[in-house]
Structure formats: C-alpha cells, structure tokens
Amino acid sequence: MQLPRVVEIKGIRVLTTHQIAESYEVKEIQISQNFKNNRQRFIEGKHYISLSGDELRAFKNQLEKIEVVKSRTSHLYLWTEKGALLHAKSLNTDKAWQVYDYLVDFYFRIKEEKSILTSTKPEEKELLEIDNPIRVFRELMELAECRGIKVQSATLQGYKSRLKDDKIAIKNNLSMNQVIFELAYELSHAIIHDKCGNMLDKEDWDKYHQRAWRAAFMLIEALSIKVAWGKGN
Incomplete structure (x- = not known):
C-alpha cells in the first residue's frame, strides 16, 4: 500500500x-x-x-x-x-x-515515533567513537555486494533509509556515522528477514525493527574490531 x-x-x-x-x-x-x-x-x-x-x-x-x-x-x-x-x-x-x-x-504517527526513537538511540552516541569510519563503511559495502544488494543515496521523506527487494536507499546529506548505522540496519533486515516480505504492513513491525536495530549495533561493533585489528597487523 x-x-x-x-x-x-x-x-x-x-x-x-x-x-x-x-x-x-x-x-x-x-x-x-x-x-x-x-x-x-x-x-x-x-x-x-x-x-x-x-x-x-x-x-x-x-x-x-x-x-x-x-x-x-x-x-x-x-x-x-x-x-x-x-x-x-x-x-x-x-x-x-x-x-x-x-x-x-x-x-x-510515524513522525512522532521516529522522534522518540531518535531521542532514545544509545548506539548513535557509540557511533561517534568509531575508529576509521570510512573503512567500516567499506566493509559494509563489501557485505552488501556479497549479498547482491545495491546501495544508493536518495531523497527520502520520513525515513533515513529504506530496503526494497535487493536495493537499499539511504537518505542524502546524512553524516558518515548515520550512513554507517542506516546501512548496517538495512543489511541486518536483508539478512535476518529476507523471507518476511513487506514488513511495514505487518503487525509485528516493531519486533522486526528492534531485532534489526540490535543486529546493526553488533555488526558495527564487530567490524570496528576487525578494522582496529587490521591496523595493528
């Protein structure tokens, strides 16, 4: 719809x-x-x-x-x-x-819900401490490529990112840290919920969101560790 x-x-x-x-x-x-x-x-x-x-x-x-x-x-x-x-x-x-x-x-109500989510996202504070965000971003892009997912910037209304089929759109003019999180978030959806269809139309949308949210945070942490380890070797 x-x-x-x-x-x-x-x-x-x-x-x-x-x-x-x-x-x-x-x-x-x-x-x-x-x-x-x-x-x-x-x-x-x-x-x-x-x-x-x-x-x-x-x-x-x-x-x-x-x-x-x-x-x-x-x-x-x-x-x-x-x-x-x-x-x-x-x-x-x-x-x-x-x-x-x-x-x-x-x-x-999406505007109200998103303002609540934005004000309660602890991971966004953590993202500010990412060491070498460019390399983390590249790792995420490689993961997307391996999954056959195309990533592009777009003018989005009401959303920072959207996943549809094998395409991820990320809103223009976001900071690098925001881009990293949105990319990790949508990739988490693509990997975990690949057979769920259009999740926005489902009653359990909030569960899907929370699951992808946590997975995105874990993915960024793991990639940050990998990047830091690579720098030291």
Whole structure:
C-alpha cells in the first residue's frame, strides 16, 4: 500500500480531501457529503483545519504538485487523524478501515515515533567513537555486494533509509556515522528477514525493527574490531 505524499500545516500532518478519497477508494464528493451530513460531529482544530484567503493561497503555493481539490477553490478543509477516523466511520467499508489503520501507523504517527526513537538511540552516541569510519563503511559495502544488494543515496521523506527487494536507499546529506548505522540496519533486515516480505504492513513491525536495530549495533561493533585489528597487523 502506497502512502500519500506528506502534507503538514502548523506542525500537524493532514490529508487533503483528494488524498483521503483516493486512499479510501471513494469519490471526493463522498468525503464532502460525509462532512455535510455529519457537520455537528466535526470540530474545527480537532477533526479538520479550515483554510481560506491569504492562508489558503500560501498553503497552495507550498503544496507544489500535490492535488488539493479544484484549483480555484476559495475554501479548503484539511483532515487530521481524528477527521480521517470520522470519515472511515461514515463510509464503514473494509477498505476504509484497513487504510485508516495503515495511515495511523505509517503516516500520522510515524513522525512522532521516529522522534522518540531518535531521542532514545544509545548506539548513535557509540557511533561517534568509531575508529576509521570510512573503512567500516567499506566493509559494509563489501557485505552488501556479497549479498547482491545495491546501495544508493536518495531523497527520502520520513525515513533515513529504506530496503526494497535487493536495493537499499539511504537518505542524502546524512553524516558518515548515520550512513554507517542506516546501512548496517538495512543489511541486518536483508539478512535476518529476507523471507518476511513487506514488513511495514505487518503487525509485528516493531519486533522486526528492534531485532534489526540490535543486529546493526553488533555488526558495527564487530567490524570496528576487525578494522582496529587490521591496523595493528
């Protein structure tokens, strides 16, 4: 399932009517009609954010190529996580509920979860002490080559790295230590979970993440020792 492009306003992730209709596989008019029929249940600032005038024009400019609704609209509603829930309730289809759960886990809350992970990663402090990170990076690249995995840099939204099939993409402009960890992390996924398919769609995603996380730390430690030993001989 493909995630919609990230749209944020005032630090809050939202969805346009077009995006939520596309995700729930309904027409935009159905989302608008849901809102009209259940207007008393929708609370501004909680379920939706309303834009008009200069604020709407500024928002459209920042969207670039994201389709909002009609280009000449004078009023725009942006739906929050709780707004998306009310629409799922109104539609009450298996597809809407399935997509809503997916959006909660991997669209609305991924930013919050990643900030928690970032603030509690003890290994990132350890990575600062890697002796000769270039050589450790080369060792990881050799491992990737041996596994038939291609590694490349990419412009990623919401992630520092991604693994798909036999390819690893690492976000541009990371520090060398961050690149090392992300490469080790995705290689750990590729080696340990090679027959698990798309892990992001599974309920046990957090277990997969924690397992690869620990394995990455151990892999970096082992390679650091190898590099240090090689220097002394």
